[in-house]
Amino acid sequence: MLLPTSLVGSYPQPDWLIDRARLAGRFPPRVRARELWRVAPEFLGQAQRDATLLAVRAQEDAGLDIITDGEICRESYSNRFATALDGVDIDNPGTALDRSGHPNPVPRVTGPIRRKHSVEVEDVKFLRAHTSRTIKITVPGPFTMAQQAQDDYYGGKEALAYGYAEAVNEEVRDLFAAGADIVQLDEPYLQARPAEAKQYGVKVINAALDGVTGTTALHLCFGYAAIIHERPEGYSFLPELAACDCDQISIETAQSNLDCSVLTALDGKTIVLGVIDLNDPAVETPETVVERVRRALPYVPASRMVLAPDCGMKYIPRETAFGKLTAMVNAAVRLRAELGA
Numbered sequence: 214m215l216l217p218t219s220l221v222g223s224y225p226q227p228d229w230l231i232d233r234a235r236l237a238g239r240f241p242p243r244v245r246a247r248e249l250w251r252v253a254p255e256f257l258g259q260a261q262r263d264a265t266l267l268a269v270r271a272q273e274d275a276g277l278d279i280i281t282d283g284e285i286c287r288e289s290y291s292n293r294f295a296t297a298l299d300g301v302d303i304d305n306p307g308t309a310l311d312r313s314g315h316p317n318p319v320p321r322v323t324g325p326i327r328r329k330h331s332v333e334v335e336d337v338k339f340l341r342a343h344t345s346r347t348i349k350i351t352v353p354g355p356f357t358m359a360q361q362a363q364d365d366y367y368g369g370k371e372a373l374a375y376g377y378a379e380a381v382n383e384e385v386r387d388l389f390a391a392g393a394d395i396v397q398l399d400e401p402y403l404q405a406r407p408a409e410a411k412q413y414g415v416k417v418i419n420a421a422l423d424g425v426t427g428t429t430a431l432h433l434c435f436g437y438a439a440i441i442h443e444r445p446e447g448y449s450f451l452p453e454l455a456a457c458d459c460d461q462i463s464i465e466t467a468q469s470n471l472d473c474s475v476l477t478a479l480d481g482k483t484i485v486l487g488v489i490d491l492n493d494p495a496v497e498t499p500e501t502v503v504e505r506v507r508r509a510l511p512y513v514p515a516s517r518m519v520l521a522p523d524c525g526m527k528y529i530p531r532e533t534a535f536g537k538l539t540a541m542v543n544a545a546v547r548l549r550a551e552l553g554a
Contacts, residue, residue, distance in 0.1 A: 215515055215552060216506070216545045217278035218538075219485065221432055221463060222290060222351040222399065223525030224268040224283030225534050230260055231288075237528055241289035241437070243319040243361045244306045245296050249288055261286040262339060269343050271535055276542035279347045279395065279519070282336045290399050290525060291353035291361060295320050298380055299327040300366065307363020312405035312436055321363045326376035328383045334391045341392035350393045354400035354431070355381050355417045356410065361402070371413045378420040389427040397430035397463065398422075404433050407449035415456050422458045430461035430485060434524045435469060437491070447471060452478035461485050465523030466505060468492045473509040484513045487523035488544070489537045494529075496536035502544035515552055520545050 226233070231249050242249075252260040268283030287293040296303045300322055307321035333350055340348050355377035359370050367373040385396050398418065403410040422429055431454065435445065448471075454462050455478055463485035466473060476484055488505040489497065506520065520541055526534045 214278060215549050216518055216520055217347070218520045218542050218545050219277060219279035219349060220272065220281045220283070220538075221434075221485070221487070221521050221523075221525050222281055222284050222349075222397065223287075223527035224271065224281070224285070225527055225529060225531040226283075226285055227264050227267065227531070230264045230285070236288075240311050240313070240315070240317055242292050243289070243295065243309075243317055244292060244303060246288045246292070265336075265339060266343060269340065271531070272538070273344065273346070275535055275538035277346075277538060279349050280340065280344045281349050281351065282340045284351065284525065284527065286336060290351065291358060294332045294353050294384070295358050295361065297329065297332045299329050300324040300376070301326070301362075307365070309361060309363055312402065317361075319361050319363055322366050322373060322376075324366055326373070326380055328380040331387045331391075332384060334387050337388050337391040337393045347394045348392070349395035349397055349430070350388050351397045351399050351432070352381055352384055352388070354398035355421050356406075356414045357400050357402040359417075360406055360409075370409060371417070374413065374417040375420060378417045381421040382423060382425070385421065385425050385427075385429070389425070393427070395428045395430055395461070396425075397432055397461075398459070399432050401432070401434050401436060403450045403454075404435060404448055410450045411453060414450065415453055419456075419458045428461070429459040430463055430483075431457060431459040432463035432485070432524075434465045434487070437524055437528055445469070447475060451475055455479055455482070461519065463487070463519075463521065466509065467523050469523075473512050476509060476512045479513075483517045483519060484509070485519040485521050486513070488520055489522035489541055491523050491526060491529055491537075494533060496533060497540045499540050499543040499547060502541050503547055506544065506548060515548070
């Protein structure tokens with residue numbers, strides 16, 4: 214299909230499932246934050262599955278072509294996986310600076326990073342059982358997890374990132390085996406820490422994808438719009454991803470009004486083009502979304518483009534998210550007609 218539509222990863226969780234006011238009043242948790250859940254522990258798993266099903270149905274009703282689990286079972290995009298690994302002391306967190314420069318509690322690495330068990334396989338199986346459409350699942354990337362940890366074992370961020378890469382590689386293989394069509398690594402800290410990213414970012418991502426068969430994506434952004442309001446004029450780390458072994462690069466262009474000419478450096482990659490502004494509470498018109506896509510078409514052919522929001526949608530109201538997705542789908546329909554598809 215020309216110009217398929219997708220979430221980046223997350224969809225808003227219902228107010229009955231998670232305390233959205235507390236969630237919005239803090240930076241995304243790096244360690245466990247069980248206090249965010251409104252449901253008692255003995256019923257939480259069932260409630261999360263019910264809410265996941267609602268998210269799947271909302272995506273289908275909006276008309277999306279690629280469906281995710283909405284990351285409904287997670288407190289943040291990264292902490293569920295990062296705190297499920299051996300070598301991490303989750304009872305005695307460390308501290309690291311977040312992308313805004315503020316200290317944040319983070320996993321403290323005290324031994325070799327090892328994956329004890331699959332973390333997201335059941336999410337993929339549930340998703341596969343409840344939709345016939347193409348499905349995507351997201352995993353935090355090794356570079357970002359290394360930046361979001363206190364290293365008391367490896368002696369350097371690069372070595373730590375390779376430790377995470379091994380665990381991610383095992384997880385990605387299992388996710389494809391469980392039925393995922395696309396697996397996406399979330400790597401926002403490639404943009405937040407460009408100097409270190411240029412030293413070893415692509416190398417550790419390629420290590421995480423070594424030997425993987427299946428369609429892989431990589432997402433990098435400027436941060437959640439609800440938390441990071443100012444956008445630079447362009448990415449500090451993007452052309453380097455031409456050397457990355459992933460098939461798709463997911464970026465934001467709507468809120469940042471990105472100069473899309475930079476995408477010519479990623480020739481051969483499919484671009485997951487962020488065309489929904491998550492900082493604007495108003496629902497875009499399809500015409501607005503069409504114009505955002507047109508900005509990129511001189512540099513990326515429609516045959517190598519997926520339409521998506523700028524970033525995860527977890528911080529915006531559900532009705533707003535649904536409206537924005539519907540506008541995006543309608544824009545894709547118009548563009549397909551114009552392009553004769």
